[in-house]
Amino acid sequence: MVPQDSLLVLLVGLVDLIPTPPEPKLRKRGRAKTYPDHFFLKALVIMIVRQVHTPSGLLAILAQPSAEMQALRQHLTLPNGRFACRRT
Secondary structure: OOOOOOHHHHHHHHHHHOOOOOOOOOOOOOOOOOOOHHHHHHHHHHHHHHOOOOHHHHHHHHOOOOHHHHHHHHHOEOOOOOEOOOOO
C-alpha cells in the first residue's frame, strides 16, 4: 500500500518548485541570512491553510505528534538539521 500525503504536505512541497532569483555574488552588509525565503513562504502557506494567526501557534501545531505534522517539520528543517525557534 502506498502512503498518501495530505493536501497540505503536497502544497508545501510545491513551494520548492517556485523559481527564485539567484543569490547576489557580493553579500550585502549586515547579518547573514539564516533561513531561505522559501522557508517563510512554506510557513505562511501552513498558517493560511490551518488558519493560525501567530508564529507560536504555528510552532504549537507543528509540535503535534501526527504523521502530517512530522512531514511538515521535515519540510521546514534546514539541511544541517536546524529547525526554526520561536524568535524566528
